[in-house]
Amino acid sequence: MTSLAVDLDPYILPVPGPDSPVVLAQWISPGNTHRNARYSERVWPLAPLIDNPGTKLIKIHWKNCPVPLLAQVRQATWTMINGRLRPTYLQDRGIRARARTSASDMQGTCYEWMRLARWLHKRRISSLDDCTEEVWRAYASERFVNTARARAELICMRLSDLWAFDQLGAQPAGIAQPPWETEGIDDFLPEAESSAQAENSTEPLDPQVLGPLLVWAIRFVDNFADDILAAWAERQRLMSVAAANRASQEGWAALGEFLLPLIRSGDGPPTVRMHGRRRLARAYVSALTGASLGQVDRFAKQHRLSALVNESPGSCPLQTPVTGLIGERSWREHMDFDEAAELMRHLGTAAAIICLYLTGMRPQEVQGLRSGCCPAPAPAADGIPGRHLIRSQHYKNVTDDDGNHISAGEERKVPWVAITPVVHAIRTLERIVPPGELLFSATHHDFVRQRNNHGALKNAALNQRVEDFAAWANREAQVQGLPKQVVPKDPHGAIGLGRFRRSLAWHIARRPGGLIALAIQYGHMRTMLDARTSSRYGSRSRHGIHSVLDIETALAAADTAAHLRDRLAAGEKVSGPAARRAITAAATTPRFEGRIVPATFAKKAAKFLARDGIVLYDNPDAFLICAFKHENALCEPEPGATAPRQYACTAGCGNTVRTDTHAAQMRGRADEIDQLAAASPEKVAKRLRINANNLRATADAHDATAQTTKALT
Known part of the structure; x- marks a missing residue:
């Protein structure tokens, strides 16, 4: 195609040069500061297209694309990233068809094209214009072996997009139209699965699992949060003090006065866990004695403490109050310097469980919540107290007027109603992150390594944290003598973020007793949900x-x-x-x-x-x-x-x-x-x-x- 065609047809893109940006400026939102690559680079980050805080930053790696077909597949991919499918192409493809899709879908589509390129390369086909109708048929017959029908249909759509985007480049490769575009897709797909396979297999969490899990989550937020936050603040203060300490004779003398009696008594020096082993709590000791970190290291070497700390590990008590109770007993004798980071991690997880389960939000909607999303309700009118409302973003199927995917989502026109446990969870999270920040900011919830991570905690991280929280609760239940509050294994597998939403509906409808009934009144939840007509x-x-x-x-x-x-x-x-x-x-x-x-x-x-x-x-x-x-x-x-x-x-x-x-x-x-x-x-x-x-x-x-x-x- 000529430059005249590019000028006259808004859907056709020019041929990119080696220094052309991978993502054109018009598709990058003003607040997105992620690095943009150049066309000639071997790795293309798609982060400039990602504004959803719950979405992982992804890249396209070109190392797996065969060299003879690399230029053509790369150009089609660049056109997909920066172009739009024609409305005439989309009109018969269902309501979910988009002119522009999400970054993750673009990556999946590109990798499907690379898979085709590798298949072609093995058959000594070095150009897409040699991918004829007969070649398409041969590829489909091999590609869909042992592939579920729904998956095969998605693959067909992605392969058709290669043909469509190829035509939107100023110099198309000339790949043939897939035969399913003219003959219909059914004859190319595997047989339909049985009804059981084709159904929604998301199972609600078993009441015996969710009951104690929810009890521990609410207990963490309502009973333990003040203790944990105070311990974390004290730990951070001690870390700062230790980092600022300078070597002195007084500090060295204080080290001996503090550690030697512990060594002689057999109580053991203060320790922390690192990589599965106990080590001297050097920052804790430094902050308490005034010695520098270097002096603590020399003292430990001089007195051969590396072996002793594993034989007789000591605790690191913090001088912060313990007010939380389990029943009528204090849940801790003292807060510990070493445990503070782990408890902060579990506190964030407990708040996530409450928000996921007791709102009915999708995981991405919870990940998009920000500090200030749930303000205090307006003063009561006519004696009826106002409800706490959560203003949040939603992301599923959000598009602009042209049908382009919007990664940043949009604010829900109708807010969520928050019941008391959810309000408490949000208030706790607001004490963890700065004002206006994501409540589940990956940076501010990385208490152990304290890395500067992007966006919110991702699904994989939250899934693991929920499992870790359940494991912690089980250990604590045994220590506290609460065997009925152990979280058993769910009969349908891992707990998983995606199961909380259906579990809420299942438990409201079934109203099981036990620990769930103690944690939340489902009748009141249904009452709020049934206000759908008046409040929408x-x-x-x-x-x-x-x-x-x-x-x-x-x-x-x-x-x-x-x-x-x-x-x-x-x-x-x-x-x-x-x-x-x-x-x-x-x-x-x-x-x-x-x-x-x-x-x-x-x-x-x-x-x-x-x-x-x-x-x-x-x-x-x-x-x-x-x-x-x-x-x-x-x-x-x-x-x-x-x-x-x-x-x-x-x-x-x-x-x-x-x-x-x-x-x-x-x-x-x-x-x-x-x-x-x-x-x-x-x-x-x-x-x-x-x-x-x-x-x-x-x-x-x-x-x-x-x-x-x-x-x-």
Whole structure:
């Protein structure tokens, strides 16, 4: 193509020269200061395109591209980085097609092109213009062996982009159009997977895992944070003092007065852990004695302390108060210089767990939070206190008006609502990072090495920190004599950031007891989420947490209907004003097997829950099933809510349904309460016996009014 074509067609880019920048200035945001490479360099950093703090900085390495095809693949890649696909090319490629994609997608696409180039090179094809339709067919037949259908489809799209971007260069290589562009893609793809493989396999965390994990996370933030932050500040102060100390006779004398008694007594000198071994805590000793670091090293060598510190390691107590409690006991006798960095790391992780789990945010949204994102609410109006709102960025599918990917994301039009544990976590993080900084800044959360890292802690780092936090909690649970608060291994593998979002919806829908119930009241979480109509919080149009919550609620309701159907088939009787509706719902509700659901299930779930009056919700705390009908509900659900406020279940509600099993459970609970009353003071015992009698009376009322399915239909 000629320069005239370049001038007349805005989609065609000129041929780059050796000194041309890899990323043209128009695609670099004003605040991005990452280095930009030149076209001739062997490594192309894509950091100038990355503004998302949760995204890893990546590069394109050209060493794996065969030399004969290097120039052509490099030019097509440069065109992809700086150009835009034509709207006519994108119009039939689905709603997710983008004129410009993310840096990570560009890297993946480029490496797919390199893979093709290596295949061509092995067959002595040295130019892309020799990649004909027949060559495309041969490559596809080999490339897609043992490749999942969805992956193969993505590969086809990336290979088609090579043809498309080649045409957008001023001197195209002339690669042929892939045959699937004209014949359709289906014939080139592997067979479709079974339904189980094609479904969303993200599993919610097991309640036995999440319960103690959440308890320890909230305990860290609420009970331990002040102690840990004070210890870290003291550690940093001592490090500064040690670095400033100069050698003196007084310092040398103080070293002997401090260390020699510890050596003679067998208590051992203060030590720290380094690379799996104990070493003398030289900075700690220097700061306490006034000796220089060099003097500490000479003293240690003179007295051969390197062997002693491993035989009799001593602690490094800090003179900071310990106020945190586990139950009624102090959690530490003293804070330790050596442990401060590790505890700061776990404190940040605890705050991350709380934010990930108790907001429903995606990991990238949590990584993008900044200090000041959750200001104090406005003064109460009409006696109703304001809610804490979180202003945050979101990144998924964010594009400009031309369909170009925006790495920096954009602020959510609708803020997240923060419950108390989340507010406490954010306030703790704001004490760790400077004002306006990312709450999970990789630089400010690197307490051990203190490197100047880019952006926020990345997914891999946070995943590892969550596992390390669980391991620490397990050790601490054993030390503190709390075996029931050990975090077991999850049956579905590593905890992982991506599992918290679905876990929130699953646990709200299922309302398990145990430690999770102690840590957070799920009923109140649902109440805030069900304010979707009035507040548009996380609205459906944004595919927010509501779609995930709807899926889990629909699955839970279907399970409730299935269990009721099984009980009725076994001959149990049913009572309550909504008994007939419940029987109808049990007979017409489909049974869903397992917890893995198709990605398309969200719309079906929302439609399922909108069947006002014939959706069943189990309420084991109240020993009943709620056949939820909004106008009958005495629990005062939010306008537009599709589920009851189960924690506010009220006697006499027209949605109540009970079975013989519920009556038996009520009598069993009454017996347990009687046993508790027998060991309680008289006034307390009296109230307990009243509760037990009420349960038995309700069970008797069921027996008197319960009917068979046949009698009610």
